[in-house]
Amino acid sequence: MKLLLIQGANMEYLGHRQPELYGTTTAKELDAALRRHAKGLGVELEILYTNTEGEAVSAIYRADRAKIDGVLFNPAGFLHAGHALRDCLRSISAPAIEIHMTNIEKRGFGSVTAEAAVGMIAGFGANSYILALDAMVARLRPTESI
Secondary structure: OEEEEEEEEOHHHOOOOOHHHHOOOOHHHHHHHHHHHHHHHOOEEEEEEOOOHHHHHHHHHHHHHOOOOEEEEEEEOOOOOOHHHHHHHHHOOOOEEEEEOOOOOOOOOOOOOHHHOOEEEEOOOOHHHHHHHHHHHHHHOOOOOO
């Protein structure tokens, strides 16, 4: 199973940018933790940080053509105006899960990309990513029904 994680605008500054909201875990530390977790799940995880919406769109289309199994994404700075990203996610065959470190609803933010996702995980800090990875694997490898 191969997954793509897109980290949107400003995410490369994790651990430095607004630690009162996003904590002190750096992007490098988060990537290492995610790669370890993915390896334990038997999943290949590609991670892309971009401050350019068009670059995120292009990466998702490339991944779709390569038959990626799933997309995880934190739209971050694209949250409010990421219409191109939303339309891209609508057009691919792989499921996508939106991730936020903070509870965006509590902060009064809505997501223009959320409607293109099969689900959203928000409000658990860096653990939101681990939860999203687990949720995607559960969706792609269902073992039992509740």
